[in-house]
Amino acid sequence: LRELRRIVSICQNGQDMTDKLQPAQPGFSIGIDLGGTNLRVAAYSNEFQQLDMLSLRTRLEAGPAAVLRDMADAARSLHAAQNGYGKFVGVGIGSPGPIELPEGKLRAPANLPGWDGLALRSELHKLLDMPIIVESDANAAAFAEWRLGAGKAYGVDSMAMFTLGTGVGGGVILQNKIWHGAMGMAAEPGHTVVYPGGPLCNCGSHGCLESYASATGVRRIAAEIGATAGGERLQGMLAKHGELHAHDVATLAREGDAASIKVFEEAGAALGLGIAQVVGSLNLSLYIIGGAMFDSLLASSQIYRMTQPENRGQFEVRMTNVFPAHLGPEAGLLGAALLPWSE
């Protein structure tokens, strides 16, 4: 009866996630952040402190089987090192998408060439006899930001996160849970069209958000604007380095170069359109922006123009709030480690 009452209370208050995420008993989980370049594997305590981390190179050239072995070896080694810490709850993986859930079947992921069709969860399970949960890396980061970062700071049960890096990823948390949609493909804000007829994206559409608000997008816009009158400093940067990096464009923007500022204004305007699309569908109060590209974007602060001016920097639950992420680059790894606690 007490157990029934507990479940009823959980149902009525919608607090099951929080409940399970703060276990009374000491314990630990292992998070894996699988990237196209780096493979990070870490053990986290039940209080979400990092106990131990292994940072490896993702050996893409050796093929998926080798990388899966690296993941399994790292997880086993971390597990052995924490022995005695308390209950081990499992392994969470944040993987590049697109990925079908819960099986973790990869669908031609741009950052993991040669992994198309691989069922991440079951393949890793063959090498590693532990509970394994797979998420997209952007969903894992959004989950960490909701649970321990911006979402916690503002006390919301629902939010959307946009992760700006080489591409644009995203995650939507609705009522304390990651929203997966019909096949685990939610959310994909990087591939919604913000400018119909815009540049061709590698997804096959034209004018996707990712073609503007990512590092790749910024390089593309910078090349365009650099070729126009006023773009001399961008041209000079290109001549000097042989290519235009987003962080170099950001440096020029911070130095006041009008053409470089315009690059980020265009990227920021596209991001604003992408956020507004989610506002129109879901009317959430909190939209969080993270990822390595975001610092560069802040150079222009254009993204704040899409929110009510009186609302900047101050959270209002009945408004549209757009704020920076709190957790930085650890979000994806930490989010992966949170997953086993939430099952």
Add this chain to the structure above:
Amino acid sequence: LRELRRIVSICQNGQDMTDKLQPAQPGFSIGIDLGGTNLRVAAYSNEFQQLDMLSLRTRLEAGPAAVLRDMADAARSLHAAQNGYGKFVGVGIGSPGPIELPEGKLRAPANLPGWDGLALRSELHKLLDMPIIVESDANAAAFAEWRLGAGKAYGVDSMAMFTLGTGVGGGVILQNKIWHGAMGMAAEPGHTVVYPGGPLCNCGSHGCLESYASATGVRRIAAEIGATAGGERLQGMLAKHGELHAHDVATLAREGDAASIKVFEEAGAALGLGIAQVVGSLNLSLYIIGGAMFDSLLASSQIYRMTQPENRGQFEVRMTNVFPAHLGPEAGLLGAALLPWSE
């Protein structure tokens, strides 16, 4: 204990809405469909059969107080007529938006001039001592389509509906419930931007979906295309009637007039972009299109081009399915009557 077990079962199976919507005891509810032109008030049985309906003119010129009195009088009269049918569960209202929920506070609704700031639920409650639930009309229609129309036919727990009329409304059902967002303003697909820099919408933005995929949008596009070479039949229609109606443009399109077909292709392409935005946020499997404008749009069938070709007309739970609504113009009224059963 039995009650606890029932609640646990409901929580675990997510079937609470369905449970409550099929009560064992006979009973009835009253639905009110408040429109800018017509006010329809109807009693529905617990099996969702219409028992009785009053169709009135919305006396906008007499002011909100008079219309509220009409609503209260009609509800009282229907209630008295059903006396003896069984338990009365309450009144549901579908109102033009934008509207803040659950209070039902109207925010400058275009279709109810002079009603800005009126708190629909509490004002009606002063005249009518019955349980009252307010929703936006588009949410009410989406709820009916989910419960008794297309959503029931395809067996989904989540879907989005776009209602194409004078404007474009929408509703999102997530896991058997209407999704309201932070202040009850979800969903507003009519006012997400599909073509940045497009025509000015009366919401203040440029290039909103409503400026293309509504009757108003079709008239605007038809006027534009009518003024170009090949638009002679549209011009002739304009000269004959003094103005271009969407249904006249649809008639021309069905007769094969290329310029008129192009009008609906443009409207349909915009709708496709609007649907794709929700796909990007939520990855739902079912998108339903309803409203009086939809028959006209079908003249071009452009909207199906945004879905996978192999998927047309056949529902696949792991795909993006775009289908017509099942219930027709009764959806809003029926949805309003369903609301009291869902509380």
